[in-house]
Amino acid sequence: MQVLERATIMPVMRQDGKTVMQPDDKICYCYDVSLRKLWNFARQRRLARASQMCECLGAGTGCGWCIPMLKRVHTAVLSQQTADGLIDMTPDEYADQRRQYISEGKARNAF
Numbered sequence: 527m528q529v530l531e532r533a534t535i536m537p538v539m540r541q542d543g544k545t546v547m548q549p550d551d552k553i554c555y556c557y558d559v560s561l562r563k564l565w566n567f568a569r570q571r572r573l574a575r576a577s578q579m580c581e582c583l584g585a586g587t588g589c590g591w592c593i594p595m596l597k598r599v600h601t602a603v604l605s606q607q608t609a610d611g612l613i614d615m616t617p618d619e620y621a622d623q624r625r626q627y628i629s630e631g632k633a634r635n636a637f
């Protein structure tokens with residue numbers, strides 16, 4: 527199983543040449559939780575349910591924006607995928623989509 531060590535560098539680029547989310551990019555904006563923290567938490571705890579990802583520094587318990595990403599991380603860890611290119615968005619795109627999610631005030635994402 528892949529461990530996302532500090533030295534891990536995964537410069538995954540899309541076809542448009544833009545670099546997608548990296549291990550130290552923030553997944554949960556409400557609680558400042560990175561992909562690396564979430565990945566390693568899920569890997570070490572071997573969580574039975576995606577909702578248990580909230581136990582990682584409260585990720586997902588705020589606005590709910592990151593819940594689909596928490597599910598994605600959980601599924602990838604369980605199925606022993608790599609984290610490379612797991613989230614096919616640039617950090618700016620991810621932040622923009624969260625801003626839109628907040629401003630639209632839609633129903634909160636759920637597990």
Ligand code: FES
Nearest residue numbers: 555556588589590
């Ligand atoms: S971004 Fe994770 S709960 Fe708001």
